[in-house]
């Protein structure tokens with residue numbers, strides 16, 4: 001299906017491209033001809049008075065350049081979407097115009113292909129319907145057009161095409177059209193061009209005469225014309241073709257002497273020897289800058305006995321004005337303006353006839369120079385028909401436009417291909433690296449996963465200064481019972497005030513619930529009234545101690561140094577330390593959290609040996625989240641815990657870091673625990689308020705089951 005679509009789109013694109021290139025080119029190389037056609041259209045819609053000649057000429061040059069360039073864009077598939085849309089719009093307008101031509105017939109030839117190919121209005125309309133359909137197909141699937149040039153270099157082709165077609169237009173305008181498709185080309189005998197071959201079909205006309213009598217107008221045909229009734233006064237006549245017969249290539253050439261009314265066509269076209277015709281369809285607008293050269297040719301013609309006639313469609317007044325400004329002495333005769341415009345695309349232009357055959361033509365910019373006219377025409381180049389240079393011109397166009405374009409396309413293809421090869425190599429290399437990395441990271445991931453699975457998951461309660469001894473024992477019992485009923489998926493620890501430790505130790509199943517103190521002294525033993533040493537804690541049956549809690553740092557002035565000593569003693573007495581760290585709200589707002597946490601760890605625990613480190617559990621507790629109901633988001637917590645793990649890795653190596661349990665603490669509840677614990681670096685929680693109710697605490701412990 002896609003193949004069919006691709007074939008159809010590319011066939012439509014080729015049809016449109018070649019048509020546009022051809023029609024744009026033949027019009028571009030005949031800018032004056034295109035201007036005359038535009039003038040005809042403007043006249044048909046009665047707008048010619050509003051559009052000056054120069055604007056018509058610019059429109060002619062511009063339109064043909066657009067058409068040609070659009071054709072090249074389609075051919076090379078440059079800006080496929082835009083070019084397709086513009087083509088569709090162009091064809092929609094053209095089809096509408098030619099429908100109007102077909103229906104109303106205001107202009108005989110649409111001018112689509114300049115003078116190169118002439119179509120009837122109906123043929124043009126049908127041609128446009130086909131092209132419109134093709135442009136609909138193109139617009140529907142523009143990206144099916146196969147590119148010939150990469151996007152990077154297509155602008156070069158675009159600007160080069162515009163430069164080429166405008167140059168071709170301007171050269172044709174300054175000189176004469178590069179190719180002459182008109183019946184008055186060099187080598188054409190005008191009289192012969194007017195001959196109708198014997199037996200050729202005659203055109204049948206219907207002539208209508210309009211006469212008036214007593215204010216009444218009536219139409220007559222040749223058959224009922226009132227020849228005998230002189231009271232009918234002839235007013236007007238018009239002719240209509242009933243049946244088109246053979247029309248010779250030249251059918252409208254005549255020369256009349258306006259003064260005498262004599263038809264001079266025959267005498268001039270059969271004149272022996274050479275005749276110069278100065279053709280100026282509209283003498284009022286003829287370029288008079290080269291009149292000196294014209295006069296010189298006239299003098300030369302006079303000296304050598306050659307004819308020299310001016311032909312124009314303008315009035316006597318215009319002729320007189322021309323004589324006044326140029327001093328012209330040659331006679332002027334009248335010929336139809338359209339015919340003169342067809343004879344030569346220059347106003348004025350010079351045509352040389354030899355016995356009625358066109359020998360040469362010159363734009364007023366290229367008139368024969370005096371030094372060339374140094375002998376009779378029969379002896380010099382000017383009097384000879386120039387050799388047909390059609391092929392030379394075609395080769396020149398190929399060399400100047402087609403070759404560079406083809407070279408550009410070839411270079412672009414090679415460049416694209418080498419780029420593609422390089423990219424492919426690069427891609428293959430990247431793919432290989434990626435596969436290696438993937439394999440590595442897979443291995444790393446598996447390792448981390450294993451480590452994480454190996455790492456202890458812990459939920460530790462911190463009762464703080466809550467519960468009497470009896471209440472505490474009852475709570476411990478309740479927790480113990482609920483965990484007995486349903487085994488936890490993590491280590492569970494409850495940290496109680498000192499006075500509870502010994503009693504609570506009695507009611508806990510140590511295989512289910514660990515016991516810890518909330519503090520211990522920074523002294524080993526001795527006269528420290530009110531203090532409880534690490535050894536004493538250990539002696540109650542406790543296995544853990546919380547150290548570095550923010551409340552102790554804040555209310556009891558525990559410095560990094562004091563905590564360092566407490567940690568040392570706790571470890572020395574066989575306790576596991578849950579070491580807390582965390583920043584205040586101001587510190588977080590100042591984005592100093594990492595710095596603060598690192599300083600706390602540096603100051604109290606990073607002095608430990610790797611062996612001692614095995615008994616350390618870290619707890620990150622942002623102070624602004626403790627007991628405030630404000631939890632750090634799971635992302636904030638994960639980010640900090642990952643950071644803590646990274647600095648542990650810097651200190652003790654990746655492996656130790658991967659084995660270190662790091663907890664989050666701060667308004668952790670059964671409702672937010674699952675999300676927090678789902679983060680890869682959060683290994684559990686240190687729970688304050690929510691550890692004082694067995695059900696709440698159990699809810700958090702159960703988060704590890706989800």
Ligand code: PEP
Pocket residue numbers: 462621625626627628629665666667668686687688689690
């Ligand atoms: C704590 O004090 O360690 C703590 C995390 O408290 P809370 O859970 O009440 O915020």
